[in-house]
Amino acid sequence: MSNDLKISKKKPTYPISEKLDAYLFKYRRNIDLPILYSDLLRFQGSIVVYDKNDVDTLWVRVFYNEFEREEIDSSLKQVYSSLISDGGTWILKYLNVDAIDFCTFGNSKPFRIKVRNILNDNFTHFYVKTADASRVYGLELEQMLSPYQINFLVCKDTLIEEHIAGIPGDEFIKNMLPDCSPSEKAQIAKEFVKFNERCLIRLLGDMRSYNYVIVPTHDFDHVVFKIRAIDFDQQSFEGNLKIYRPQFFKENFKMVELVRQKIQHESIDQYKVEERSIVAKRMLSYHTRLNALLDCMEADEISLPKHIERLKEDIYNYTMDLNFRKSKNMGEILKNALDFVRRNYEDVSLKRF
Incomplete structure (x- = not known):
């Protein structure tokens, strides 16, 4: 980290x-x-x-x-x-x-x-x-x-x-996480893996612990914890790919440690695939509206040239997809990122047939 x-x-x-x-x-x-x-x-x-x-x-x-x-x-x-x-x-x-x-x-x-x-x-x-x-x-x-x-x-x-209701992440990590049961800690670790992947896919940056909330929901005899972003200022702006991955912020160190302690590497990969699949399905549901929004982003200026150049290289090195190097702005980078997720989801779905 x-x-x-x-x-x-x-x-x-x-x-x-x-x-x-x-x-x-x-x-x-x-x-x-x-x-x-x-x-x-x-x-x-x-x-x-x-x-x-x-x-x-x-x-x-x-x-x-x-x-x-x-x-x-x-x-x-x-x-x-x-x-x-x-x-x-x-x-x-x-x-x-x-x-x-x-x-x-x-x-x-x-x-x-x-x-x-x-x-x-x-x-x-x-x-x-x-x-x-x-x-x-x-x-x-x-x-x-x-x-x-x-x-x-x-x-x-x-x-x-x-207002988005929930317990601020920094307060939860400091005051409530230590008292959670082993099973609750495992569930929180799983949710952090999925939250981390979701932020990366849609290029939402700066998810330090005070920029998200923990939402506990009572379900029969246990509590289910969800993580929800509350700050959207850093949508598709920064050039460093790590800023779009909550795991790299020191404020989330205890959450990352929890993942290491509670989740096996194979399960981490499984949860990432699950989250990509869920996002891909949402993309299909919002196909028309999402394309209209991405068209606006492609025509808009929402970042600095140096950030655009660095991010498209970072994502190319992460995915080896040449489409990212061809991106001209943040809107195109995000569109290519979502297309990358959708194509992988469709390829896997076709193989099942």
């Missing part, structure tokens, strides 16, 4: 192209919103948000002047209705905006909105971010190629994302 992976400290924000905007409109991801990211930046003050152990969360709770707060709250409740429900106004009287938090850590500098149902005190969160093309491509690919549904909306330069 390498401990010196270097990720670009400041990834450029790539605007939503006209072609991508048309794609988002076709698939109902594009919507007129009553409030934009820039509107939320007009806060008047803030205080630090601490967790239950009095540790700085790197979020601050922001405040607005009384003349703006009422309008902001009303607009955010309307955004919530559009994201979660049918966009109607009937639900607004049952909602309250309890908190607006801002995070200066990372590329997206998001706002986190806490919305509470006043009838039963249930609450949920959603995020308001700058609309970056890389992030939008990552979200759409997550919808199509992962086992999970994801909900987001785009309006001009603003991105609205639903």
Whole structure:
């Protein structure tokens, strides 16, 4: 494992192209919103948000002047209705905006909105971010190629994302993994192998432990653990292939050690093949939509020339597939990567006949 992976400290924000905007409109991801990211930046003050152990969360709770707060709250409740429900106004009287938090850590500098149902005190969160093309491509690919549904909306330069529930990976590894049973640890190791393969296939980078969550689900007499990405900023941007493989980050060292302890090499290969097959089947299910998205990516600029040159060489050396060397941009590299997985799946399927 390498401990010196270097990720670009400041990834450029790539605007939503006209072609991508048309794609988002076709698939109902594009919507007129009553409030934009820039509107939320007009806060008047803030205080630090601490967790239950009095540790700085790197979020601050922001405040607005009384003349703006009422309008902001009303607009955010309307955004919530559009994201979660049918966009109607009937639900607004049952909602309250309890908190607006801002995070200066990372590329997206998001706002986190806490919305509470006043009838039963249930609450949920959603995020308001700058609309970056890389992030939008990552979200759409997550919808199509992962086992999970994801909900987001785009309006001009603003991105609205639903909250993805789960235990942050770094917290789970530190506080919960040591107490897991041997069988649970084996199941988590298997899931990490599959998650690692899924990130590589769709070129989702920077899956350090704080960029994914662990989702436990009770099933009869045991708990099933799943790993789910929550950060899509590094979709098809970096040039180093290792950045698209979570196993190479020092933050995931304990997960990699778990795989070594619990999973035999033959089983690792089996789980990789299983994940490739599942992704290939999803590609067939989303054939038209996926091709439309890849067409947008091929026409778009979402990385730097030096990253493109390095990545296509890295993947060529990994697969020995000449198509990667012919790739002109990140969209073509990803398309060739998905085609490589699909061809291998179809070849194996044909041999079974």
